[in-house]
Amino acid sequence: MSSDIYGIVDCNNFYVSCERVFDPTLRNRPTAVLSNNDGCVIARSNELKALGVPMGAPLFEWKDRFIENNVAVRSANFTLYQDMSERVFRSLHEFCQEIEIYSIDEAFLRLPTTSPHKLLSKSTEMKQTIYRWTGIPISIGLANTKTLAKLANKIAKKFIDNDGVYQIDDITDYRHIKYLEHLDIDDIWGIGGRIARRLKIFDIADIPSLLQADRHLLRQEYGVMLERTWLELHSIRCYPINPHRSSKKGILCSRTFKKAYTEYNQVAQAVARFTDSASRSLRAQGSVTSRIWVFLTTDRFTPEGRYSNSHLIKLQTPTDYTPILTKNALEGLKIIFRPGHKYKRAGVFLENFYNKGEYQQNIFTTSNPQEDIKQTILMKSFDKLNSIWGKGTVKFANQMVFLNPIKEQALRSPRYTTRWEEIPVIGN
DNA sequence: TCTGGGGTCCTAGGACCC
DNA sequence: TCTGGGGTCCTAGGACCC
Numbered sequence: 467m468s469s470d471i472y473g474i475v476d477c478n479n480f481y482v483s484c485e486r487v488f489d490p491t492l493r494n495r496p497t498a499v500l501s502n503n504d505g506c507v508i509a510r511s512n513e514l515k516a517l518g519v520p521m522g523a524p525l526f527e528w529k530d531r532f533i534e535n536n537v538a539v540r541s542a543n544f545t546l547y548q549d550m551s552e553r554v555f556r557s558l559h560e561f562c563q564e565i566e567i568y569s570i571d572e573a574f575l576r577l578p579t580t581s582p583h584k585l586l587s588k589s590t591e592m593k594q595t596i597y598r599w600t601g602i603p604i605s606i607g608l609a610n611t612k613t614l615a616k617l618a619n620k621i622a623k624k625f626i627d628n629d630g631v632y633q634i635d636d637i638t639d640y641r642h643i644k645y646l647e648h649l650d651i652d653d654i655w656g657i658g659g660r661i662a663r664r665l666k667i668f669d670i671a672d673i674p675s676l677l678q679a680d681r682h683l684l685r686q687e688y689g690v691m692l693e694r695t696w697l698e699l700h701s702i703r704c705y706p707i708n709p710h711r712s713s714k715k716g717i718l719c720s721r722t723f724k725k726a727y728t729e730y731n732q733v734a735q736a737v738a739r740f741t742d743s744a745s746r747s748l749r750a751q752g753s754v755t756s757r758i759w760v761f762l763t764t765d766r767f768t769p770e771g772r773y774s775n776s777h778l779i780k781l782q783t784p785t786d787y788t789p790i791l792t793k794n795a796l797e798g799l800k801i802i803f804r805p806g807h808k809y810k811r812a813g814v815f816l817e818n819f820y821n822k823g824e825y826q827q828n829i830f831t832t833s834n835p836q837e838d839i840k841q842t843i844l845m846k847s848f849d850k851l852n853s854i855w856g857k858g859t860v861k862f863a864n865q866m867v868f869l870n871p872i873k874e875q876a877l878r879s880p881r882y883t884t885r886w887e888e889i890p891v892i893g894n
Numbered sequence: 895t896c897t898g899g900g901g902t903c904c905t906a907g908g909a910c911c912c
Numbered sequence: 913t914c915t916g917g918g919g920t921c922c923t924a925g926g927a928c929c930c
Contacts, residue, residue, distance in 0.1 A: 491896070498905095499900090501897090501898035501899075503896085503898085504896090505897055507898095507899065508899085522897080522898070523897090524896070525896070526896040527896085527897080529896090569901090689904070689905080689907095714901075715901085715902080716901075716902090718900060719900090719902095720900085721898090722897085722898070724896095763899095767897060823903075
């Protein structure tokens with residue numbers, strides 16, 4: 467028996483909950499948060515889920531039902547969500563030092579083992595405090611492994627009699643059965659639709675039969691990942707908690723365009739903007755990159771005239787300098803851009819990172835240290851101005867004239883917490 | 895008319911080396 | 913009919929996650 471226990475904290479319907487903090491009229495009302503261009507639903511309140519609206523539902527297909535049911539609709543406001551996320555995690559640190567941030571709305575915790583009763587009351591206290599401090603409701607799952615904790619969290623969220631906190635000590639314990647019966651095999655973390663379908667071939671169609679399945683068969687037929695899932699379900703740890711958030715290994719920036727672009731210049735401006743945004747994230751984590759992918763594609767829902775392509779540019783000397791990255795990205799775009807197509811989406815993906823200043827100098831390139839320093843200083847001031855005065859205060863010329871805005875966000879809520887001019891006003 | 899945007903890890907196969 | 917064998921690195925693609 468180990469001397470610690472794993473927990474996962476999951477913010478309930480996170481984006482919707484963020485909207486509700488600043489707009490109480492949304493409470494108890496079915497609410498949807500939309501993707502870029504207000505295209506489809508990316509977050510749903512419980513009331514909206516009860517109406518049968520699936521994740522990713524296109525708005526145009528559901529418009530009538532939304533009106534019938536008085537559904538509130540908001541454009542995504544990622545600046546607000548990111549800030550709220552940081553508030554939740556900062557608050558969690560008051561309870562637990564070892565936190566692994568897993569996504570914008572989830573974190574794993576390592577907690578000392580105490581009596582089961584104490585652990586549950588402590589967790590309930592944590593849940594209530596987070597709500598009081600941030601306005602965000604959370605659910606907590608507790609277990610010996612990450613996979614079991616995720617499953618416990620699902621039970622905490624789905625079955626209200628648990629009040630948002632649930633612990634699985636031993637999954638074969640009879641007390642859990644009434645919940646496991648109502649969960650599907652792909653409710654397990656690590657098992658998606660494809661594996662779930664393939665498992666049925668072996669008559670493994672529910673969680674109890676997966677638990678009884680032969681571990682070696684799973685390994686042989688489905689690979690090491692499913693074997694690990696099986697082990698984790700049997701309380702054997704395969705995935706430790708890692709509080710030191712490692713930096714990203716790849717950075718992607720891409721958008722679907724509201725209207726299709728046909729001209730090279732239109733797509734080029736978008737690609738320049740994506741490169742700018744991706745290189746900003748790159749600098750924020752202190753990395754330089756040596757591989758730039760550019761890709762573009764026509765409408766994936768239109769069968770005729772379909773075209774998509776990508777191109778990889780390898781840099782001899784890794785860099786985080788936006789002008790160099792942009793220049794290369796645009797050269798790549800030139801190679802794959804074909805006139806006569808209607809482009810609906812493009813993007814830039816950076817990978818193969820090194821820590822800035824640590825990468826091996828390529829002996830064949832004539833690197834100029836003074837030039838490097840100049841570029842670094844320029845990028846620093848550039849990032850600083852944009853973070854103080856708002857994104858887009860300083861731009862590069864190639865993304866200056868933007869004919870059609872990439873984003874259409876008619877229904878975005880104010881950035882209450884990060885922009886002074888959008889702070890909420892109470893009374894007068 | 896209208897359909898998201900990010901990430902992770904594993905594996906199989908090819909190129910290349912000795 | 914026969915066509916070494918083992919190792920490493922790289923890449924593309926698949927599966928999963930939120």
